Amino acid sequence: MQLDAVVLFFVLGLAAGTLKVRLPFPGGLYQSLTLFLLLAIGLKGGAALAEHASLRIVWQSLLVVGFGITLPLLAFPLLRHIGGLDKINAAAIAAHYGSVSVATYAVAVAVLDAAGIAYEPYFPLFVVLLEIPAIIVGLALAKGMSAGLASRELAHETLLSPGIVLMVGGLLIGAFSGDSLTKIAPFFMELFQGVLALFLLKMGLITTEQLSALKQDGPFLAAFGVFMPLLAGLLGALLGNGLGLSIGGITLLAVLGASASYIAVPAAMRVALPQANATLSMAASLGITFPFNVLAGIPVYLLLAQWLHS
Amino acid sequence: MSLSLRQRLFILFVSLTNLGLAALLTLNGHPGIPLGVIGVALLPLAWLAGRTPAHTALPQQDGDSYAA
Numbered sequence: 001m002q003l004d005a006v007v008l009f010f011v012l013g014l015a016a017g018t019l020k021v022r023l024p025f026p027g028g029l030y031q032s033l034t035l036f037l038l039l040a041i042g043l044k045g046g047a048a049l050a051e052h053a054s055l056r057i058v059w060q061s062l063l064v065v066g067f068g069i070t071l072p073l074l075a076f077p078l079l080r081h082i083g084g085l086d087k088i089n090a091a092a093i094a095a096h097y098g099s100v101s102v103a104t105y106a107v108a109v110a111v112l113d114a115a116g117i118a119y120e121p122y123f124p125l126f127v128v129l130l131e132i133p134a135i136i137v138g139l140a141l142a143k144g145m146s147a148g149l150a151s152r153e154l155a156h157e158t159l160l161s162p163g164i165v166l167m168v169g170g171l172l173i174g175a176f177s178g179d180s181l182t183k184i185a186p187f188f189m190e191l192f193q194g195v196l197a198l199f200l201l202k203m204g205l206i207t208t209e210q211l212s213a214l215k216q217d218g219p220f221l222a223a224f225g226v227f228m229p230l231l232a233g234l235l236g237a238l239l240g241n242g243l244g245l246s247i248g249g250i251t252l253l254a255v256l257g258a259s260a261s262y263i264a265v266p267a268a269m270r271v272a273l274p275q276a277n278a279t280l281s282m283a284a285s286l287g288i289t290f291p292f293n294v295l296a297g298i299p300v301y302l303l304l305a306q307w308l309h310s
Numbered sequence: 311m312s313l314s315l316r317q318r319l320f321i322l323f324v325s326l327t328n329l330g331l332a333a334l335l336t337l338n339g340h341p342g343i344p345l346g347v348i349g350v351a352l353l354p355l356a357w358l359a360g361r362t363p364a365h366t367a368l369p370q371q372d373g374d375s376y377a378a
Contacts, residue, residue, distance in 0.1 A: 082320045084313045219355030223321040226328065226348060296344035300331065303340060 006110045009197040010294055013204015025202050033199040037106055038163055040188040040195075042170015043181065045124025050175040052122055060243050064126045064253070067239055068133035071232050071257065072098035076141050078228075083220045085280075088142050092269045092276035095138025096285045097228050099261030100130045102163065103203060104293045106196050108255040111298055112248045113193075119248025128167050130256055132159065135268045142273055154272045161268065203290065210287030221280065225288025229258035233301050241308040250305035251298075258293055258301065260285035317359040325352035 016023050049057075072094035079090035105127055112119055139154075174181060214222060236257025240250035262285055269276055328349030335342030 078320075082313075082316045084317070219321055219352075219359045220317045222355055223317075223324040223352055226352065227320075227324045230327065230331075292348065296348060299341070300335070300345070303335070 004111055004114055006107060006193060006197050006200060007294055010107075010200040010204045010291070013201040013206075014208060014291070015204075016201075017205040017208025023201075023205060025205065030199070030202050033195055033202070035166060036188070036195050037192075037199060038102060038166035039170045040192050041102060041106065041109075041124050041127065042167040042172075043174040043184075043188050045122055045127075045167075046171040046174020046176075047181055048121030048174075049125055049171065050178075052120075057122060057125070061125065061129055063239065063243060065129050065133055067236065067253075067257065068098055068130045069137055070098075070235070072134045072137045072141065074231065075224075075228055078224065083224060088273055088276050089280055091138045091142035092273050092278075093224075093281045093284060094141060095134045095269060096262070096265045096281045097232070097260045097289075098134025098137060099132075099265045100127055100256045101259035101261055101285070101290060101293075102127060102167070103199065104255055104259035104290060104298075105252065107200070107294050108252055108298050108301075110193055110196055111302070112251060115302075117248045117251070117302070118246055119252050120245060123249070123252050124167065124171060126253070126256060128164065128171065131161075131164055131167075131261065131265075134261070135265055135272075138265070138269070139272050142276075154268065200294075207287055207291050210283045214283040214287045221284045222288055225260075225284040226292050228260070229289050229293055229297050230300075233258035233297060234304070237301060237304045237308055240305070247302075247305045247309045250308060251302045254301035254304065255293065255298060258289075258297055260289045262286055262290075314359055318356045321352055321356040321359055325349045325356065328352065 013023075072091075075094035075097045076090055079085045079093055080087070083090065085093070105123075109119075109123075233254040237250050237254040239257075240253035243249075243253075245253065262282060266278060266282065269281070270278065326349070328345045332342035332344075332346035332349060335345065
């Protein structure tokens with residue numbers, strides 16, 4: 001049996017965290033790895049976008065945004081009526097599950113690359129597009145339709161969060177730099193897998209911290225953190241198939257649907273819904289959904305994509 | 311139907327879905343063990359639901375310290 005090397009780094013982090021091994025992992029290194037990954041994904045997508053720009057991508061993007069709006073609307077009633085959560089916490093968690101995790105996306109790309117499965121190279125555009133709508137829907141669910149992005153601080157946190165700025169910046173640099181991109185390609189493209197492996201080692205450690213919080217926060221959230229990626233992954237795969245994407249593309253759209261955010265959404269929710277308990281959403285998205293997708297979900301979405309495509 | 315019963319049924323449903331998917335994958339020659347393990351791990355949670363508070367008043371944390 002062969003397992004992906006990048007995923008095994010995550011397992012190593014989980015094991016080290018569970019055994020309470022004190023791994024010296026400086027916070028600054030973690031921030032640097034994050035910055036590298038966001039920029040590298042943006043650059044790759046921008047270069048591909050410049051090469052493949054077409055009207056087809058525009059209507060695909062509109063449907064992908066519609067998908068991002070739908071997901072929190074599905075999560076919210078589950079959290080309210082089965083989870084018994086109050087409106088604010090249910091809306092905050094629903095927003096996390098409507099948005100995306102760049103780390104999960106990066107793992108899926110690594111798995112597809114390792115398996116030699118092609119995918120639409122402009123996918124980073126969809127990653128950026130899916131970050132934002134869920135935040136607005138989450139706010140509307142919590143405060144009513146008039147909430148929107150009325151607050152200047154909230155609009156700033158949502159539209160200009162570091163993750164979005166780095167990815168959009170990377171997209172634009174990749175799209176407009178032409179052949180000069182080859183000068184920085186050895187750093188950003190060839191080191192990508194190694195950086196991702198180190199990043200996932202740290203994510204494994206963080207996941208064990210979040211799991212301990214979930215012990216106190218209820219079995220429902222654990223089940224929700226497994227159910228929501230399966231449901232959203234299925235819907236993403238069906239949408240990808242409907243859009244006529246390749247097997248890799250269907251898999252990636254399923255992964256984007258299945259993943260839960262921990263960049264843009266927590267920052268926006270801290271401003272917009274300060275009364276929401278951030279531990280609940282972080283424990284579910286980082287403690288349950290992220291490891292579920294990395295260890296079990298991605299292979300299932302790939303098989304589903306292959307089955308739909310055939 | 312009480313909240314704890316709804317939660318128990320939901321957790322049971324998610325657990326059985328995972329076990330069903332695991333069986334389907336295994337029968338078709340794919341690795342179904344991870345989903346099977348998750349399905350089994352969820353089963354005792356169905357029993358625990360309603361016995362522990364739905365959520366606690368833990369201090370809020372800055373989520374974006376875990377960026378990406």
